[in-house]
Amino acid sequence: MIGPLVVLVGPMGVGKSTVGQLLAERLGVSYRDTDDDIVAEQNRTIAEIFVDDGEPAFRAVEKAAVRRALAEHDGVLALGGGAILDPDTRALLAGQRVVFLSMDVEEAVKRTGLNVARPLLAVNPRKQWRELMEARRHLYEEVATAVVATDGRTPEEVTRATLDALELEDA
Numbered sequence: 001m002i003g004p005l006v007v008l009v010g011p012m013g014v015g016k017s018t019v020g021q022l023l024a025e026r027l028g029v030s031y032r033d034t035d036d037d038i039v040a041e042q043n044r045t046i047a048e049i050f051v052d053d054g055e056p057a058f059r060a061v062e063k064a065a066v067r068r069a070l071a072e073h074d075g076v077l078a079l080g081g082g083a084i085l086d087p088d089t090r091a092l093l094a095g096q097r098v099v100f101l102s103m104d105v106e107e108a109v110k111r112t113g114l115n116v117a118r119p120l121l122a123v124n125p126r127k128q129w130r131e132l133m134e135a136r137r138h139l140y141e142e143v144a145t146a147v148v149a150t151d152g153r154t155p156e157e158v159t160r161a162t163l164d165a166l167e168l169e170d171a
Contacts, residue, residue: 003070003073004032004069004070004073004074004075004076004077005027005029005097006168007076007077007078007079007093007099008020008076008098008099008101009084009093009100009140009143009144010081010100010140010150011081011103011132011133011136012080013103014081014102014103015150015158016033016078016101017033017078018155019155019158019159019162020033020077020078021076022155022156022159023076023159024075024076026159026163027076027163027168029074029075029076030073030074030075030076031075031076032069032073032076032077032078033077033078034065034069034077034078034080034083035078035080037065037068037069038058038061038062038065038080041061041065046058046080049061059082059085059086062080062082062083062086063083063086063088066079066083066086066092067088070092070093070096081132084139084140084142085136085139090139090143093143094143097145097166098143098144098145098146099144099146099147099148099162099165100140100141100143100146100148101148101150101158101162102137102140102147102150102151103149104151145166146162146165147165148161148162148165149161
């Protein structure tokens, strides 16, 4: 298979970065996050890009970052929460080993407080998070090879469940 060993998708705050780093360590490969790539390339935060340039401009930058990472990276790759909105990105994920890390709104509240530096959740965060998930859940499921629930689990437990779901062995 060409491309990353594992691609992680899911909503903001689900733990893609934490689990991704643990997975990479367990599998003996490198970790990459497209949000980190964007921040490094743009020399500003995701929130700043949203505020300064708007969501469409951010999504164009994100699409290019995901395309690059899928072509270049062979370890564990985490995508930003909205990356799957783009149909071309979803097409690129076909044939990849993709894990949708899921959580419910109560878990999201516990983990993120649903407030800090989340530009899409600025007003009425619980309602907006629910609406985002209603709009995106089917897209996450469409690209996923496996779905791993993160609710009430430690990052280590989610990592183990991900390895089990993909039938991968530790390095």
